[in-house]
Amino acid sequence: MSTIKLRQPQSCEADRTSPIGNNVSKPEAEDAVRTLISWLGDDPSREGLLETRGRVTKAFAEWFSGYRQDPAEVLAKTFQEVENYREPVMLRGIRFESCCEHQQFLQLAMA
Template identity: 60%
Template sequence: MNSNNKPTRAEVEAAVKTIIRWTGDDPSRDGLKETPSRVTKAFEEYFRGYDQDPVAILQKTFEEIEGYDEMIVLRGIRFESHCEHHMAPIIGRAWVGYIPDGRVVGISKLARVVDAYAKRLQIQEKMTAQIANTIQDVLQPQGVAVMIKAEHHCMTTRGVMKPGTDMVTSRMLGAFRDNPITRQEFLAIVTEDTKTS
């Protein structure tokens, strides 16, 4: 969205007041007076990914790795996102792996890339692909693997009401797609991690 068309804070707070009135409550009562401001601040946090550039996050790399070319996996990266269809929470964990080709990135950067895409209105399939594609494009490793397991509140707390249900998506690129042994090693690491948590 063009930042010139972005609503002002006052417009967002007015919209929240309208929603409160629509629910049947009174936005001027004591318990709700500060709610429009609080919701606006919360939305700034929930959707801060729109102000983050995942490509820029991955720019600083390290080449002094003594020829290291084995799999690197960051396991169980917790994230919170929101479904683009209902704006309901998506709570989950991501496993991100790659096989370097001459350079590595700081592990916190992998978690930040997950966060940059999670803090947007999302569907899990798209988010999985975005994370993997960005790491592949920027780092140009031998391969990238991303697996995400998440609970979608749009179906656990509303609609079909199926609490305890989660969704698993994966994206395998390069060596993870082409080599069944490499893929299996990554999946074993993920499975081991999910059993112990």
């Protein structure tokens, strides 16, 4: 059985704009995280949380980086060399990420 290992998608650069191109800036997103930390009863200016806003926005940018990909372009990838293959091709080690839009719950797995 043949195996193909796919490369991992590149994560979003931590810039000042939204990873999906809307008009929410990175500082605005970090302020929202600060608000959530306060809402949860913690002090966002506490030493252990000083860099949390940046880490959370970076994580969300990576988790939702697929919004910047064109599915037609991804699915258009084909292979011309198909002779002498008598078995199915198996893809392994594919990192699978999904987020429940209702609760924003991230699910990570390997397929």
